Amino acid sequence: MDIGYYPGCALHGSSNDYGSSVRACLNALGARLCELDDWICCGATAAHSLNHMLALALPSRNLAIAERQGYEELLAPCPMCSMELLKARCALTASSDLREKVSEIVELEVQGKTRVLNLIQILQKIGLDAIKQRAVRTLKEFRPACYYGCLLTRPADTVQFDDCEQPSSMETILCALGAEPVQWNYKTECCGAGMTMADGPTTLELSHKILSNAVAHGANCMVVACPMCHVNLDMKQADIDREYDCRHDLAVYYLSDLVGLALGLDEKSLGIDRHFVVKR
């Protein structure tokens, strides 16, 4: 199975561990990731606060490239990227005038035909049975708190993924591999995201609450599918511990990490060795 792959800046940069993890995990499941040629920034948080058309044009160009390269589906593991791409896709499919205008701006014909999927959707597509079949070990020792963050399920109309307030798709996958996810309360709360640069203390507070709730409900690790969440919960965990004088000691995995482990991949190839908090 060939899948169009849009890594976005994070998976090539600060979160290259996520990039490694996604590639390794999906490869092991027989999916080949074909990175888009000449992809550009999705616009992320910056573009839509500056210029509406820019925020539309940036992801649209990526969609145009995907269409030209003939991908019916495009994986964008970063929820910010997939949300921006989906927003653009919705706008493009709704208006032919807009399609024409945007095509002119990005200098590529764009229809908005390519479907955009997040990591969980790719795994669902591969299918639980297929994953289970290839699994070589159980994840029994993991009691993860699955954390979806603010973007994976929102805006609900645009992303149309899982239940906006009470998602459960990661749990379903992990349960199938033997893990025992915990029920907890902060699945879709905000971790602070990009505010980490502008307002450190608020981000620390938000992330602290998330970690605390996970621990309080018996989690022994956390699973995410977003590079930004990982930054705030893993990289910043030491700062949180310091600020709140506590010790969460909660390893934060990407979903692909745990699936990869079940498939028998080693921590290094999944990039787990590049995480900050090491599993006890």
Place this chain on the structure above:
Amino acid sequence: MSRIGIFICWCGENIARNVDVERAAAEVADLPGVVCSVAYKYMCSDPGQSLMRQKIVSERLTGVVVASCSPHMHLRTFRKAAAMAGLNPYLVEMANIREHCSWVHHDRQQATTKAVELIRMSVAKVRANAALQPISIPITRRALVIGGGVAGIQAALDIADSGREVVLVEREPSIGGKMAGLSETFPTLDCSQCILTPRMVDVGQHPNIRLYTYSEVEGVEGYVGNFKVTVRKKARYVDMDACTGCGQCWNACPSKKNLSEFDYQMGNRTAIYVPFPQAVPARPVIDRDACLHFLKGKCGICAKKCAANAVKFDDQDEVITEEVGAIVVATGFKLYSIDRDQASSKLAGYGEYGYGQYPDVVDALQFERIVSASGPTGGEIRRPSDGQQPKSVVFISCVGSRDNAKGISYCSKICCMYTAKHTMLYKHKVHDGQAHVFYMDIRSGGKNYDEFVRRAIEQDGAHYHRGRVSKITQENGKLIVRGVDTLVGEPLTIEADLVVLASAMQPAGGATELAQKLNVGYDEFGFLSESHPKLRPVETNAAGVFVCGACQGPKDIPESVAQASAAAGKVLVMFSNEQLSREPEVARINETNCAACFACVRACPYNAIERAEVRDRKGQLVKRTARVNPGLCMGCGTCVAICPSKSADLEGFTEQQVYAMVESLV
């Protein structure tokens, strides 16, 4: 040959100032078919009318044109006058030379010319007028009331008290509706059951009321004055006539752990049960899905205990036909549930409130039962999960209501009031407890209503926070309610023991299906549509069908009762005559020419056109045709415009009349 009389009114100076009425009278005197043309100072005055009556007789007029003011003003007047002189009133037409001429055209020359043309047009029309007879429809002077809540009870009693028979259909085993389950009512805090149950008893004992409980309206045929209604009486497995309501059966029933519908699943009942002690009729019903006799084929203890031999396990549904002349719909409401699964995809549930997975998040009606002396907790305020007395209760307003994201844009109107009531009842019972209310606006218009809310805040110390709740989570047996107080401008987290949702009011289940059977319109939310929001608030566009109570829109008890009495009044007005007299200006179909495409049937806003068959004397089908039911037709003429062969025509505005008018514009 027509003999038309033209009567031109001066209207004092109103017309005569700008229209040369004498010249106009002279100019139209020679029109074909005109035998007299006179001008008079005030046509609508007694002498004016008697002039017209004299001329009708002396000139043997076959048609009259009064050129004066708007027909909306005096057409009725002049038609009545003509009728007094023995001329069919529908042979009178008016030319509006005041509002449409003298008052708006100040050039005397132009105004006079136009007046002459307007008169000529009316003369052309009246020559094609036909003598019409009012349509009379015999009526069955019995009413059907659908729904036995407070509105239905009120409507039924009002009609029955006036001496007319009423058929009251209620789908639950007892009448009483939502009000029977309420604790106390705002703004007086009088006990709901205390004021309702006597009226329920009145219904049960009224000689003019035929009560069908545990029954549903299955089909409605016919039209105003002549409805044929089929009612399905669901099998009750108890002989209503034999049963004395002694209670031996339900006291002995071994199947005891069945969730009580009346207590909104917060208490239990037996398999053979009465929903609540004051039920009317006070006769039990067997829940087939819970009864051991039906589930396992053994038991039958109730039958053994019954001294009256009233338990009938072989009872069957019964279908009854009732003939009635008017129908009052009072099917009431239900509360919006925050569940994930909703009736329509437009209505999304509230994941942030936990989709009902926390037992201590209850809705307002459940809270009513918790507070009620007859409720599952015996009136003590205890929360469902562990029976503890909640020390901190959060009330959330506008759950669903006014929330476009959840698909409901309207205000449910009563929540502000009952939420205030809830905080008071809570405080009166849990003195050391604290009530919190999250609200968007407080809407407390009504007699003594705002004072009531102020009391809740000022005397009973409820904390009102203007803002929405974003999330409810559960931690260590507490409900963590996170919201915002926009007046303070800060996020707010409250650790609550119980959360009460003031969920939106929705039409009761099945209301739209019933509306379809009755041909009554309904809005996008399923509330039934009244005929006119101001002037015909209890009528519907289906003649003879009236609405009252919350099936028409959110409303509180006094409003429901008032509307119910209004609907009953309308029914009684209808019943005050043996025949229903209707304007004859209705559509008719030329059945010989009708091609039976039935476009008119689709288009008719009143479902007044039916598919019919023409048969010969031997009963052989000759042809199919559309046919107008004059009892339902309101005379809009939409069918005429839509009929390609013009087999449909409209009395009073026939093709012949309208074309004659246009063709007079030479």
Place this chain on the structure above:
Amino acid sequence: MSETITRGALLQRVSVWIGGGKSVIGPRQVKPANGSGQEVPVQYGRVASAEELLLSGDTRPANSLKEFFFPRHEKLYGYQFKGRQIELTDTEQPSTEQIIVGGRPCDAAALPVLDHLFNWDYRDETFNRRRELTTIVTIACRSFDSHCFCTSVGSSPVDARGSDVLLLAVDAERYEVRFVTEKGRRLLNGATTTANENATEPAAPPKRFEMEQLKEFLAGGYERPEWKTTTLRCLGCGACAYTCPTCHCFDIVDEGNAAGGLRARNWDACQFGLFTLHASGHNPRHNQAERQRQRIHHKFQIYPDKFGETLCTGCGNCTRNCPVGLGVLSVVEAIAAAPRENQSQK
């Protein structure tokens, strides 16, 4: 030895007539093709210039010549309301001279047949006036199609009846001229030359039925099933009657408004279901078979009985214009060939 005229000389005469205010009528293409793929019909009509005329002798216009004598809508008189009085105004009699150039002999042959009808119990001034004002130059048909059957009704491609002049194409540029009437001779006076060339007689369509057999059938076969079986597909339109050179049924209508109006004579057609509908609602002809039977009877029995002429010239327009390929010929062929043994059955 015969008179001949060149095409050029004829067209030149036509130009002179047009220039002189005369109405020249002949076959012409009704409009340029608009690319829609729809066939562009040839119709008789008044031409604005001589070049429009199609004079090859191969054209079969979709209409007939009757409308230039008996128009589809003809005002009989006007009326105005004057107070309580009604004032009538006569219509002006036609005065424009008409010259028909390039008519088919079968179309022209219909006119003497119609003369009987318009001069029977009532002499129709307008029709006769137009007949007098009109000179007819026909061209013998050089070709025929499968719908032509003039020979079956006693006519032929060179039938000069009803024509004032009959032209026969010698080649693409010259016609042999046969003068039929003095009026015709006057019309082309000086334009013809005498030459030693005669046109070859054009081929005539084969005879499709025997008139005797047909008459026999009509006399005894009123109830025969063939009426129904051969006409089932009739849709009941007026295309046959309106393009027929001899059909002449009309309806009298009043059209007006509150000021006045006119009384007019409009074409009508016997195949319309309402043609015989009585005011009572009764319709003596219930279905298309009965209407078709009436049509054939009228043409081949009633009219001949009354006026001694067949009301059909075999032009074939009825079939050519019929939406479903029905026409006098297909009905008549079928019944004339019907087995005789059934004849006695009623």
Place this chain on the structure above:
Amino acid sequence: MQNELRQTCRRLLEEGTVQVVIGYGDGTDGQTFPTFVTRRDDVERLVWNERCYTNLATYLTRPEILALGKAAICVKACDERALVVLEKESQIDRSQLVVIGLACSTDGVKQPKCEACENRTPRWANVTIGDAAGETAKTTADRYAALQAFMQKTPDERMAYWKTELARCVKCYACRQVCPLCYCRQCIADKNRPVVISTSATLKGSFAWQITRAFHLGGRCIGCDECTRVCPAGIDLRLLNLSLARAAEENFNFRAGVDVEAEPIVGAYSERDREEFIR
């Protein structure tokens, strides 16, 4: 295919499933004409070729044909749409009718309408004979190409065009009689109290008639173009039909007879119908 058609019809008549087959028969010059086969031995009269123009659906509402008994009717994919409309308008009972679908060859029946043909194989027939590889790659633009070209003219030019064209109308009503959807028992054009449409074949009468004919087919015309084909005066009535078909498609997303589920737009409305032209 022709053989298969004849076999099918023979079987239907033999089994008594139907009493009459409405199909095409051979005429002179390779023309075909509507034919009605009531005896199984007459099925040899049935033909199927590229000259089978007529939309036979028009016979389904005629008393002469109804009197023959239960019918089987041959339809092309284009004609078939008429059955959908007739059923919606309660004119036929589909259960009392056997529909024999005839798939067109790639050339269709060589009529202008075949240029924009989208579907050569009938979709709702009880029996389909032949297979013409389903849909063709035609777009909305192809459908309305002729109209589009015509609408390039100015309004005055359009008016002038219709004046010349309708001057030739003799009111033979072939357009009406051939139309499968003109089934009124008495046409409004034949009424005289009041005179809605002047019965005279004058410009006034012909304008009123053709406007009425076109409008009464608005949202109903299925584009079989029979009216245009049979007009002895060669008037391109198709343009009028197309303009209303396009209006129905653009405004109500409706095409008559292409969707058996879709409710007719005549006699219906939406609260969201456009109204920018209303003041």
Place this chain on the structure above:
Amino acid sequence: MSEQQPFEPKIVAYVCNWCTYLGADLAGTNRLEYPANVRIIRLPCTGRIDFNLIIKAFEMGADAVLVSGCHPGDCHYTAGNFHARRRWILFRQLLETMGIDTRRVHFSWISAAEGKKFQQFVTEITETARALGPYQAYREICQAE
């Protein structure tokens, strides 16, 4: 009308009984003056107004036609104006194709409260018709024999 007099357009208005007719009544009650060219024909509802009436008006020499009724949702008969609106959408397209001057066919919603709107709109269409001149094209059609 003698040739020296200025051209006075003839305007036929088909209006519904419950809104626009009353709107015109209100214009009268408020003495709102407007040109005297319009001739109002009262029908129960716009749903009753057939397209043939518009053509008939032109045949009678109208230079402009107005069709007016209740605003959407206000119909006395709940839906007559919705049916009418749908017909007008189609009919306008046909007029366009026929080349009939759509500047002479006006549709409006005028409520019983909109006397002012009635006055303004009638004035406007009268002036438009005056500027366009007599509808010669349709008169020619009606006079052709």
